[in-house]
Amino acid sequence: xxxxxxxxxxxxxxxxxxxxxxxxxxxxxxxxxxxxxxxxxxxxxxxxxxxxxxxxxxxxxxxxxxxxxxxxxxxxxxxxxxxxxxxxxxxxxxxxxxxxxxxxxxxxxxxxxxxxxxxxxxxxxxxxxxxxxxxxxxxxxxxxxxxxxxxxxxxxxxxxxxxxxxxxxxxxxxxxxxxxxxxxxxxxxxxxxxxxxxxxxxxxxxxxxxxxxxxxxxxxxxxxxxxxxxxxxxxxxxxxxxxxxxxxxxxxxxxxxxxxxxxxxxxxxxxxxxxxxxxxxxxxxxxxxxxxxxxxxxxxxxxxxxxxxxxxxxxxxxxxxxxxxxxxxxxxxxxxxxxxx
Amino acid sequence: xxxxxxxxxxxxxxxxxxxxxxxxxxxxxxxxxxxxxxxxxxxxxxxxxxxxxxxxxxxxxxxxxxxxxxxxxxxxxxxxxxxxxxxxxxxxxxxxxxxxxxxxxxxxxxxxxxxxxxxxxxxxxxxxxxxxxxxxxxxxxxxxxxxxxxxxxxxxxxxxxxxxxxxxxxxxxxxxxxxxxxxxxxxxxxxxxxxxxxxxxxxxxxxxxxxxxxxxxxxxxxxxxxxxxxxxxxxxxxxxxxxxxxxxxxxxxxxxxxxxxxxxxxxxxxxxxxxxxxxxxxxxxxxxxxxxxxxxxxxxxxxxxxxxxxxxxxxxxxxxxxxxxxxxxxxxxxxxxxxxx
DNA sequence: TTTAGCACTCAATTCCTTCGAGTGCTAATC
DNA sequence: GATTAGCACTCGAAGGAATTGAGTGCTAAA
Numbered sequence: 001x002x003x004x005x006x007x008x009x010x011x012x013x014x015x016x017x018x019x020x021x022x023x024x025x026x027x028x029x030x031x032x033x034x035x036x037x038x039x040x041x042x043x044x045x046x047x048x049x050x051x052x053x054x055x056x057x058x059x060x061x062x063x064x065x066x067x068x069x070x071x072x073x074x075x076x077x078x079x080x081x082x083x084x085x086x087x088x089x090x091x092x093x094x095x096x097x098x099x100x101x102x103x104x105x106x107x108x109x110x111x112x113x114x115x116x117x118x119x120x121x122x123x124x125x126x127x128x129x130x131x132x133x134x135x136x137x138x139x140x141x142x143x144x145x146x147x148x149x150x151x152x153x154x155x156x157x158x159x160x161x162x163x164x165x166x167x168x169x170x171x172x173x174x175x176x177x178x179x180x181x182x183x184x185x186x187x188x189x190x191x192x193x194x195x196x197x198x199x200x201x202x203x204x205x206x207x208x209x210x211x212x213x214x215x216x217x218x219x220x221x222x223x224x225x226x227x228x229x230x231x232x233x234x235x236x237x238x239x240x241x242x243x244x245x246x247x248x249x250x251x252x253x254x255x256x257x258x259x260x261x262x263x264x265x266x267x268x269x270x271x272x273x274x275x276x277x278x279x280x281x282x283x284x285x286x287x288x289x290x291x292x293x294x295x296x297x298x299x300x301x302x303x304x305x306x307x308x309x310x311x312x313x314x315x316x317x318x319x320x321x322x323x324x325x326x327x328x329x330x331x332x333x334x335x336x337x338x339x340x341x
Numbered sequence: 342x343x344x345x346x347x348x349x350x351x352x353x354x355x356x357x358x359x360x361x362x363x364x365x366x367x368x369x370x371x372x373x374x375x376x377x378x379x380x381x382x383x384x385x386x387x388x389x390x391x392x393x394x395x396x397x398x399x400x401x402x403x404x405x406x407x408x409x410x411x412x413x414x415x416x417x418x419x420x421x422x423x424x425x426x427x428x429x430x431x432x433x434x435x436x437x438x439x440x441x442x443x444x445x446x447x448x449x450x451x452x453x454x455x456x457x458x459x460x461x462x463x464x465x466x467x468x469x470x471x472x473x474x475x476x477x478x479x480x481x482x483x484x485x486x487x488x489x490x491x492x493x494x495x496x497x498x499x500x501x502x503x504x505x506x507x508x509x510x511x512x513x514x515x516x517x518x519x520x521x522x523x524x525x526x527x528x529x530x531x532x533x534x535x536x537x538x539x540x541x542x543x544x545x546x547x548x549x550x551x552x553x554x555x556x557x558x559x560x561x562x563x564x565x566x567x568x569x570x571x572x573x574x575x576x577x578x579x580x581x582x583x584x585x586x587x588x589x590x591x592x593x594x595x596x597x598x599x600x601x602x603x604x605x606x607x608x609x610x611x612x613x614x615x616x617x618x619x620x621x622x623x624x625x626x627x628x629x630x631x632x633x634x635x636x637x638x639x640x641x642x643x644x645x646x647x648x649x650x651x652x653x654x655x656x657x658x659x660x661x662x663x664x665x666x667x668x669x670x671x672x673x674x675x676x677x678x679x680x681x682x
Numbered sequence: 683t684t685t686a687g688c689a690c691t692c693a694a695t696t697c698c699t700t701c702g703a704g705t706g707c708t709a710a711t712c
Numbered sequence: 713g714a715t716t717a718g719c720a721c722t723c724g725a726a727g728g729a730a731t732t733g734a735g736t737g738c739t740a741a742a
Contacts, residue, residue: 101482101502104502137478137480137490139478139490139492140492141442145442147442147490147492147498149480149490151480157480157482157488157500159500161445234590234593234597237586237590238590242586245578245583245585245586248578248586248589249575249579252575252578253575
């Protein structure tokens with residue numbers, strides 16, 4: 001049995017309807033806005049069920065789309081929604097407001113996404129490895145401790161507390177900062193530590209051990225916790241899917257595992273867009289959710305990604321349009337951080 | 342009518358029982374562990390209800406304590422719980438782990454509190470105004486922007502993006518940093534800006550306007566958002582009080598208003614401990630919650646506070662013991678940041 | 683003053699009924 | 713042969729009556 005034109009149309013109508021209503025779609029209501037009678041639609045529905053695109057919660061209920069149906073819908077059937085002028089203005093506004101550095105922009109991106117989609121948004125902070133070092137400053141804290149502040153070409157900054165041998169005083173920390181900044185300026189963070197061993201010279205060579213441990217600490221510092229911005233987790237409580245507190249709790253617990261979220265986004269950052277439906281997700285807590293992500297780039301290199309998490313029946317078309325829009329805005333903003341040099 | 346000894350004992354038993362079970366306490370079950378018959382207890386309960394200490398959800402149900410009862414319980418009746426060795430070790434462990442600066446310690450405090458109490462914890466980052474400046478470093482970002490990193494004697498650090506006149510280059514930023522650090526080291530942050538105008542001299546005087554705006558930006562930067570660490574918000578979903586998704590949503594929305602949380606904690610930081618029961622709370626979303634806070638000190642000055650938010654029937658005795666314990670631990674840890682100088 | 687006894691109350695639970703949206707199948711129609 | 717009208721059937725949801733039981737207030741006896 002094949003999916004002919006009519007079956008496709010009916011399936012699409014069912015998915016569209018279910019995304020809106022969250023309750024099983026019956027043949028009668030469908031036939032209202034269609035050229036076929038409810039009986040015909042019933043027959044087709046029966047076929048679609050056999051083919052695995054639809055499921056019936058119980059005998060006398062309508063049909064709901066299966067994950068397979070969503071997959072088909074996303075891959076082939078949906079029509080990209082277009083955002084109203086109002087919406088894209090609103091969205092753009094979020095980016096205009098927070099031009100205080102890449103981190104701030106990405107955080108406000110998360111907020112924008114969750115507020116506009118009404119789903120949950122996650123944004124991954126850029127992978128510092130691919131960025132170029134612009135400035136490193138060591139600031140003495142207490143004896144044996146210092147704060148390392150790193151600034152990269154993308155405007156990203158990062159603080160790390162590091163251990164310092166006790167015989168290095170504040171002045172030397174400052175000299176070392178300047179030496180590292182001078183020597184490694186414009187190098188990719190990921191190559192700084194390996195280059196180091198070979199190119200050491202001058203003042204730095206006396207403190208090679210320290211400098212090496214310093215740089216590796218900095219690169220490893222970015223724990224998932226600080227690397228993922230989460231927003232609108234509680235939006236999910238709006239949906240009937242989560243009117244059961246236990247389901248809500250599972251979802252919230254999953255989404256707050258920032259390490260996992262980071263891994264998920266990192267994986268997705270090599271792709272322009274991803275749509276992961278229901279059980280396709282690795283996370284157990286997302287079995288009834290879908291995750292849609294988009295990557296963002298700096299100088300053409302993908303450095304991170306952001307995404308929206310919603311119920312499987314989420315409005316994929318709309319979400320994808322929004323992500324697309326945000327991706328563009330984000331590109332412009334990030335580029336502006338680089339241009340100003 | 343007075344609250345005689347027997348009434349007090351019965352009231353206490355009811356509160357204790359209700360804290361555990363969350364369901365109305367009847368005279369029969371109470372009489373099991375008491376020297377009085379259910380009838381006597383019933384009579385006393387009727388009196389306690391007239392006096393406003395108890396309420397009946399409906400005629401044929403047991404009694405639940407009123408807010409007035411909790412107030413009395415907290416102020417006079419409860420016996421301070423004592424933590425098991427295991428628990429205080431566990432609690433102490435959280436502090437041993439994260440000695441990477443005051444911020445990190447406070448964040449892990451929030452986590453510790455929420456995990457051990459199973460309620461929601463909020464921790465306020467210390468009010469930077471009362472701390473003494475130790476180091477200020479300006480790091481160039483792009484043309485017209487720089488990152489100001491401030492380190493205080495309590496080990497607290499803070500990043501702020503500031504605007505810089507375009508004619509100030511990286512070298513001058515560095516000189517200004519050093520000059521400010523030298524001149525204002527050991528001054529309270531709150532007095533730095535006012536002192537400034539009078540004591541300006543040498544290099545700084547040429548850039549008086551810039552320096553002044555810089556310092557004021559730094560002091561005003563601490564938005565509630567970054568100043569409050571929240572942990573375990575979803576713990577509340579465990580309790581029958583929040584089995585209704587809407588109530589849960591209201592609670593979560595309230596607790597995520599970090600500005601409000603900051604204001605609440607700031608207000609509480611002048612007191613060693615506070616217990617705010619139900620409608621005593623300003624926040625509308627906390628009408629069915631209680632908030633217990635404790636302050637923490639650096640050099641004897643209260644600089645911040647932390648607290649636990651739970652249902653009104655929370656285990657006040659236990660929570661207060663834990664807060665007390667944490668307060669002590671925190672004092673020791675914060676002190677250690679100062680001593681090492 | 684305390685308590686045993688008893689009638690009474692009322693939410694929660696259970697069981698039934700009704701209702702209706704929806705189905706599958708069959709026979710008539712295009 | 714494809715489509716559709718018609719009809720019997722299914723089953724969850726909604727609503728109502730009966731039952732249960734934990735708990736009360738009151739009264740009279742100890």
